[in-house]
Amino acid sequence: MQILKEQSRLMLVIWGMLATTFLAALGLGRWSLAFVALATFALSLAPVLLASRLRIQLPLPFLAATSLFVFASIFMGEAFDFYERFWWWDLALHGSSAVGFGLIGFLFVFMLFEGDRFAAPPSAMAFITFCLAMTVGSIWEVFEYLMDQSFGLNMQKSGLDDTMGDLMVDAAGASIAALSGFLYLRGQSSGLLGRAIVQFIALNRRLYAKSRDRLRK
Numbered sequence: 001m002q003i004l005k006e007q008s009r010l011m012l013v014i015w016g017m018l019a020t021t022f023l024a025a026l027g028l029g030r031w032s033l034a035f036v037a038l039a040t041f042a043l044s045l046a047p048v049l050l051a052s053r054l055r056i057q058l059p060l061p062f063l064a065a066t067s068l069f070v071f072a073s074i075f076m077g078e079a080f081d082f083y084e085r086f087w088w089w090d091l092a093l094h095g096s097s098a099v100g101f102g103l104i105g106f107l108f109v110f111m112l113f114e115g116d117r118f119a120a121p122p123s124a125m126a127f128i129t130f131c132l133a134m135t136v137g138s139i140w141e142v143f144e145y146l147m148d149q150s151f152g153l154n155m156q157k158s159g160l161d162d163t164m165g166d167l168m169v170d171a172a173g174a175s176i177a178a179l180s181g182f183l184y185l186r187g188q189s190s191g192l193l194g195r196a197i198v199q200f201i202a203l204n205r206r207l208y209a210k211s212r213d214r215l216r217k
Contacts (some may be wrong), residue, residue, distance in 0.1 A: 008060060008064075010067075010068065011063060011064050011067050012062050014044065014067050014068065014071050014093050015041065015044065016025050016068070017071075018037050018038075018040055018041040018044075018071070018075065019032075019037075019041065021033065021037040021075075021079075022037040022038050022041065025037060033079055034081045036074060036075060036077070037075065037216045039074060040070055040071060040074045040075040043070045043074065044066065044067040044070045044071065047062075047063060047066050048063065049057070051061055056204055056207075057202070057203040057204055058200075058203075059196065059199045059200055059203060061196060061199070062196065062200070065100070066100075069093065069096060069097065069100070072089075072093060073093050073097075074170075077089060077090075077093070083157075087198060090157075090162075090166070090171045091165065091166070092167045093098045094169045094170055094173070095170070095172060095173040096135065096173065097136075097137075097170075097173070098133045098134075098136075098137055098169070098170040098171075098173025098174045098176075098177070099133075099173040099174075099176050099177045099193070100177075101132065101133045101137075101174075101177075102130065102132065102133035102173065102174045102176070102177020102178060102180075102181075103129075103177050103180065103181070103193065103196065103197065105128070105129045105132030105177070106125065106126075106129040106177060106178070106180070106181035106197070107182075107200055107201070107214050108130060108132075109125050109128050109132075109195065110125065110181070110185075110201075110208070111207050111208060113125065114208060114209075122181075122185035122186055123182065125181060125182070125185060126178040126179065126181055126182035126185075127178070129174070129177055129178040129181050130175060130177075130178040132175045133170065133173065133174035133177055133178075134167075134171060134174050137166065137167060137170030137174070138167065138170075140166075141156075141163050141166060141167065144156050144163075145163075159194050177193070180193035180194055180197065181197065184197045184198070
């Protein structure tokens with residue numbers, strides 16, 4: 001309970017900082033900073049609104065992690081130029097996003113097959129999870145390239161080296177998510193990511209009807 005309260009406070013602190021920054025930037029005429037703060041706030045709320053529309057319950061740790069990621073990538077990365085100040089900032093965010101998208105991919109694939117070992121054994125589901133996370137990462141790299149070529153931006157930083165470095169970090173994050181899903185299917189749902197999978201499935205049992213016996217154990 002204490003951890004959940006801390007995560008809830010973290011979300012409130014992030015949203016409060018964004019709201020304060022937005023109002024202060026408006027008062028000072030810093031329109032670009034105001035836009036970044038508002039965009040970050042809107043994107044941090046997007047998972048909550050999307051989950052409500054799809055009638056999905058999101059665990060508080062997921063919401064806290066999503067808000068923190070959006071805050072770190074858009075607000076800190078763009079408004080305070082952390083991408084240039086810290087060489088590892090972009091790599092850390094790429095790796096964490098790959099893990100996140102990998103877990104989302106696993107939960108979606110598991111919902112479709114629900115442990116059908118003939119249609120999709122644990123190894124196949126882990127492989128699909130890896131592929132989904134890598135696909136998202138690759139699409140983002142294509143987006144960066146198109147933005148640089150079309151609008152003269154510098155999202156790729158050092159070009160090919162930046163792209164390949166990002167993809168390798170994406171592969172590492174995707175592998176971690178795939179391994180977590182594989183271990184869950186083998187009944188070894190320990191660790192932070194394993195507990196996240198268990199918590200999400202427990203909150204959305206209607207989507208995992210065949211898994212109820214496992215959840216009761």
